[in-house]
Amino acid sequence: MLSEAAANEIKEIRKRYATARSCIMPCLYVVQREYGYITEEGMREIAKILGVQPVLVFEVSTFYTMYNKKPVGKYHVQVCTNISCSILDGEHIVDVISRKLGIKVKETTPDKKFTLSTVECLGSCGTAPMMQINDKYYENLNDAKVEDILNGLR
Amino acid sequence: MFEPVLLKNINMPDSYKLTSYMSSGGYQALKKALEMTPDSLIQMVKDSGLRGRGGAGFSTGLKWSFIPKDPTLQKYLCCNADEGEPGTFKDRAIIEYDPHQLIEGMVIASYAIGADTSYIYIRGEFSLGADRLEDAIKEAYQKNYLGKNILGTKFSHDIYVHRGAGAYICGEETALLESIEGRRALPRIKPPFPAHVGLFGKPTVINNVETLACIPHIVNRGAAWFASIGPAKSPGPKLFGISGSVNKPGLYELPMGTPLREIIFTHAGGIRPGKKLKAVIPGGVSAPMLTEKDLDTPMDFDSLAAKGTMLGSGAVVVIDDSMCIVKAALITHEFFHHESCGKCTPCREGLDWIVKVMRRIEHGQGKEGDMELLKKLCVDIFGRTFCPLGDGAVMALRGAFNNFTEEFEYHIKNKRCMVNGNR
Ligand SMILES: Cc1cc2nc3c(=O)[nH]c(=O)nc-3n(C[C@H](O)[C@H](O)[C@H](O)COP(=O)(O)O)c2cc1C
Ligand code: SF4
Numbered sequence: 308m309l310s311e312a313a314a315n316e317i318k319e320i321r322k323r324y325a326t327a328r329s330c331i332m333p334c335l336y337v338v339q340r341e342y343g344y345i346t347e348e349g350m351r352e353i354a355k356i357l358g359v360q361p362v363l364v365f366e367v368s369t370f371y372t373m374y375n376k377k378p379v380g381k382y383h384v385q386v387c388t389n390i391s392c393s394i395l396d397g398e399h400i401v402d403v404i405s406r407k408l409g410i411k412v413k414e415t416t417p418d419k420k421f422t423l424s425t426v427e428c429l430g431s432c433g434t435a436p437m438m439q440i441n442d443k444y445y446e447n448l449n450d451a452k453v454e455d456i457l458n459g460l461r
Numbered sequence: 462m463f464e465p466v467l468l469k470n471i472n473m474p475d476s477y478k479l480t481s482y483m484s485s486g487g488y489q490a491l492k493k494a495l496e497m498t499p500d501s502l503i504q505m506v507k508d509s510g511l512r513g514r515g516g517a518g519f520s521t522g523l524k525w526s527f528i529p530k531d532p533t534l535q536k537y538l539c540c541n542a543d544e545g546e547p548g549t550f551k552d553r554a555i556i557e558y559d560p561h562q563l564i565e566g567m568v569i570a571s572y573a574i575g576a577d578t579s580y581i582y583i584r585g586e587f588s589l590g591a592d593r594l595e596d597a598i599k600e601a602y603q604k605n606y607l608g609k610n611i612l613g614t615k616f617s618h619d620i621y622v623h624r625g626a627g628a629y630i631c632g633e634e635t636a637l638l639e640s641i642e643g644r645r646a647l648p649r650i651k652p653p654f655p656a657h658v659g660l661f662g663k664p665t666v667i668n669n670v671e672t673l674a675c676i677p678h679i680v681n682r683g684a685a686w687f688a689s690i691g692p693a694k695s696p697g698p699k700l701f702g703i704s705g706s707v708n709k710p711g712l713y714e715l716p717m718g719t720p721l722r723e724i725i726f727t728h729a730g731g732i733r734p735g736k737k738l739k740a741v742i743p744g745g746v747s748a749p750m751l752t753e754k755d756l757d758t759p760m761d762f763d764s765l766a767a768k769g770t771m772l773g774s775g776a777v778v779v780i781d782d783s784m785c786i787v788k789a790a791l792i793t794h795e796f797f798h799h800e801s802c803g804k805c806t807p808c809r810e811g812l813d814w815i816v817k818v819m820r821r822i823e824h825g826q827g828k829e830g831d832m833e834l835l836k837k838l839c840v841d842i843f844g845r846t847f848c849p850l851g852d853g854a855v856m857a858l859r860g861a862f863n864n865f866t867e868e869f870e871y872h873i874k875n876k877r878c879m880v881n882g883n884r
């Protein structure tokens with residue numbers, strides 16, 4: 308069950324839009340925060356509170372990549388491998404992290420602390436190579452910096 | 462030296478707060494604009510020559526003028542803050558460091574078109590930016606720059622932030638509307654254009670962040686001032702984001718029409734030590750690449766179109782001689798393939814096929830005839846897609862082919878890379 312605070316948040320969101328359906332995206336974020344990822348139960352609760360068919364919530368959740376359909380680690384490490392980061396060897400950053408954490412891309416450490424992903428351009432190309440961990444951007448990366456950042460999260 | 466306009470506040474302490482914005486003359490333009498008629502505002506923006514900074518370069522004043530004048534109709538403004546074109550990081554700077562500049566521009570634009578509500582569609586990853594916008598919006602309400610009867614006039618306006626969730630296609634304006642309406646972001650057919658049937662079926666203007674950020678300055682300093690900066694048909698200050706193999710990558714505000722050579726060598730400090738310039742993508746990865754011989758091209762909409770490429774988002778990506786063009790093209794097309802929304806067959810299936818062929822070429826398993834196959838796929842996709850994403854992908858690939866045919870051929874024939882020999 309969603310917490311009361313979350314259910315209230317959904318009601319607040321409803322005030323911002325002309326239609327109930329428009330609230331689906333922000334509500335999915337509420338569910339993701341509550342459960343750690345997008346659960347079927349959570350999606351059904353959204354549908355119920357908003358008064359829309361559950362399928363309308365399901366179809367939105369699968370279109371957008373930031374809704375995690377599986378649990379991710381406490382820290383979701385997302386390294387950009389698009390063009391500007393790649394020119395400055397973003398792939399090397401992926402390797403460094405992979406070695407340090409002992410996991411491959413798309414994997415989670417056994418203690419569920421870290422998930423490693425590669426992502427498309429994050430709009431931080433002037434400070435490449437870069438990565439995002441949860442909500443935070445880490446830019447102008449090099450081996451030592453990556454090492455420090457990950458140690459700081461342990 | 463060019464005096465920055467859009468970035469003038471960026472280095473102030475707490476530049477994103479209202480107090481900082483006010484200290485440099487913030488919201489004066491709003492006061493002025495509310496004393497003008499909406500029609501004269503639209504005329505002013507037309508006269509300024511401002512063209513959309515989201516990529517297409519359409520006249521902003523003209524776009525606003527398409528909105529029906531009927532005061533009983535609900536209308537919307539949507540700010541496109543999806544900024545997903547690889548290489549691009551200009552709107553994020555405005556959003557994070559000067560959100561009030563955008564908000565002021567949005568209120569003025571909304572007054573001009575008669576919209577009482579607007580949405581900022583911001584890509585989901587820009588969490589800090591979205592938080593800063595929401596805080597700035599709150600501050601603006603407190604001072605009545607937003608809300609009911611703004612500054613004692615009859616005009617009321619609300620702004621809401623809508624966070625995306627990771628889909629490049631949401632930057633396409635009709636897909637963006639679908640996304641705000643809570644659907645999968647599949648582009649809509651045009652016509653009808655959003656100016657007539659837009660958000661929730663109502664007349665809607667969609668403008669880029671940088672476009673809207675220009676508005677307060679046009680109101681404050683006049684259309685003639687704006688029109689006097691840069692080329693007559695493509696005027697104004699412009700943000701150029703320079704990334705890749707340069708000594709000083711970053712965001713530079715320069716007059717529209719600044720030559721590419723000056724941007725790379727004077728402002729961005731030239732190519733990194735020991736490397737040579739090989740190719741430049743002038744406007745985000747959808748823009749076909751240029752080479753050394755094109756460096757004197759002025760960076761404006763028309764001059765780049767004349768070179769068969771585009772200004773796009775003004776994102777300059779510099780590629781040096783240690784980068785293999787086959788690899789660069791593969792990265793680009795993996796991106797387009799990943800981001801294809803899947804609505805139309807040529808893009809969905811065509812890009813899938815292109816990527817498969819490119820992967821095998823890159824990995825030393827290319828076959829004779831692969832070049833011809835890729836070229837044929839380009840013909841089959843180009844002009845047959847529902848939205849410009851598919852065309853953009855083809856144009857980018859053709860740009861790589863035309864300038865670097867021999868690298869593709871070498872890869873296929875020798876099963877390895879011409880640049881990084883043993884791969
Ligand atoms: C695939 C695709 C992606 C786009 N991405 C963006 C974007 O991230 N930001 C943006 O402002 N415009 C983007 N555009 C352009 C918009 O559709 C639209 O032209 C623009 O927001 C209009 O604003 P403007 O007139 O102020 O430039 C994109 C277009 C396409 C086809
Ligand atoms: S061209 Fe691609 S992105 Fe555009 S509608 Fe077709 S499938 Fe979707």
Ligand code: FES
Nearest residue numbers: 387392428431432
């Ligand atoms: S290419 Fe990596 S942030 Fe843009």
